[in-house]
Amino acid sequence: MSSNILKLYEKVRDDLKFLTASDVRTKIIIVLNGGSKNLSDLKEETNLNSSTILHGMSQLEEKNLILKQSGGYSLSQTGKIVALNLINLIKASTSLGELEKILLMHEIEVIPNYLLENIGSLNNAVVVESTPTDVMKPHTVHAELVSRSKEVKYISSVLLPQKIESFDELLEKGSLQLMLTEDVLEKWIEIKGRETLKKELLEKDFKLWKIENAKMSFTVADNFFALGLFSTDGMYDLNKYLISEDEEAIKWGNRLFDHYLKQAEEVKL
Structure with a gap:
């Protein structure tokens, strides 16, 4: 079982790094999970400037994770799946600090x-x-x-x-x-x-x-x-x-x- 997971990891490790190595991309994905946003919305919710957001958006578009439609941006179907898993990982990591008191030992x-x-x-x-x-x-x-x-x-x-x-x-x-x-x-x-x-x-x-x-x-x-x-x-x-x-x-x-x-x-x- 572990050998199969390691093989899978080798296939997707660059994608995992892409998703987690950038605060900008992560914040954009999380915000867009709440629905379609324009650039002004994204600036307000991420506290990032326009050029930083647009650079991150360009990278996400290349990976087919977001869509640009009539002045707004939204997650693609693939992007929605990625967002849900990313949010779940964030929640789990947040939980473990308190949960460790009862899960550990x-x-x-x-x-x-x-x-x-x-x-x-x-x-x-x-x-x-x-x-x-x-x-x-x-x-x-x-x-x-x-x-x-x-x-x-x-x-x-x-x-x-x-x-x-x-x-x-x-x-x-x-x-x-x-x-x-x-x-x-x-x-x-x-x-x-x-x-x-x-x-x-x-x-x-x-x-x-x-x-x-x-x-x-x-x-x-x-x-x-x-x-x-x-x-x-x-x-x-x-x-x-x-x-x-x-x-x-x-x-x-x-x-x-x-x-x-x-x-x-x-x-x-």
Whole structure:
């Protein structure tokens, strides 16, 4: 696999350098991704002078990445694809500074590769950490967000009792989808009571699944996304939650939930 990618790199390395080695070309591509612009628009949005922009435009035209039409400039079809990938790379690079707090030394294999490739969707996420004076801070923040939610989807391979109370309150006004590993499910039933859970499944907007392998505590709701991971030593990290209220992060979270839903078995008590 790596040898094939290296061969591909040899073919496109000059194109990659062309796209990333010039601030001018990069800024023009990003601005034009927002729609057709004239020279005045480009000057205002890039803070570059006319001659610099026109030189960059000429280079991009030679690569068939932009089109000149009736005094305006726009991306070609190829240019649009390049712009989307370039923007995604920028977002991913921006995200990694904050995400490193939770991704480094944690088990990220639970996130499928196609979602790791789109990690830029989490560029506005923050890591909420425990402090010496507030060790429960990540879970308090999570509970507060759940209290404002109307719809929650939750995956977990760890039992966090405080979640049970939060979700009980949610079910009085909203919908809940739980996906739990077998041992966590058994403990959840023990705490809640089988008959109580059965009644909620029948009477509330509530669905319950069993999943074999999902080493995380993960929530995606209508108003936020949250992710807790296991450390590489095999222990769940209670002290960190990656949280975002950004719409793009919520969409990313729904894709992660759907990924595991395909592997889950619905529970009928």
